[in-house]
Amino acid sequence: MKAISIRQPWAWMILNGKDVENRDWATRFRGRVLIHASKGMTYEEWQDAWEFAQGSGLSPKAVNAGLTSKNIARGGIVGSVEIVDCVTKSDSRWFVGRYGFLLRDPEPLPFIPFKGQLGFFDVPDHLLKVSP
Incomplete structure (x- = not known):
């Protein structure tokens, strides 16, 4: 499955309601992508x-979850989200970049340590199998 690295706390914010990921590059990719926390x-x-x-x-949601700069998950897969479009304009409060990947349906996942890369990259399916 494809993944994209995002620095924290932005990755956490995507999984909790941020609906645009800003980039300096466009994409034609559409579909579900894993969120890798840099x-x-x-x-x-x-x-x-x-x-x-x-x-x-x-912010209140993060405080209630006990989230801090010291304990936020980093260096692995933290969830997934669907990329539905890539735009150059948006009314979303989160849009500030040259290009914005419009996001929906975030799904947090149990943390999976994994080394990130630039751009989209592949994560082997066997790493995503959750034990019963």
Whole structure:
């Protein structure tokens, strides 16, 4: 299955209601994609993201979940989302880039450690099998 790396806390935000992923490049890809939480994240990036998210309703949800810059999942697969379009304009509060991947139907998954890559990349199906 295809995956895309996203820095935290943006990956968490996608799984909790952020409906656009901003990129400097367009895609024709449509369909379900795994969300990979990048390993790297500075405290300044963490603060900047939450400052941008003010008023979105996500900050209280993160606080209630006990989410911090120290315990947020990084360096692996954290969920999936459907990419339904790639646009250059959007009314979404989350759209700020050159291109925006419009997202829907986020599904958190149990954390799976995995090394990310640039662009879309493949994750072997056998890693996604959940034990009964």
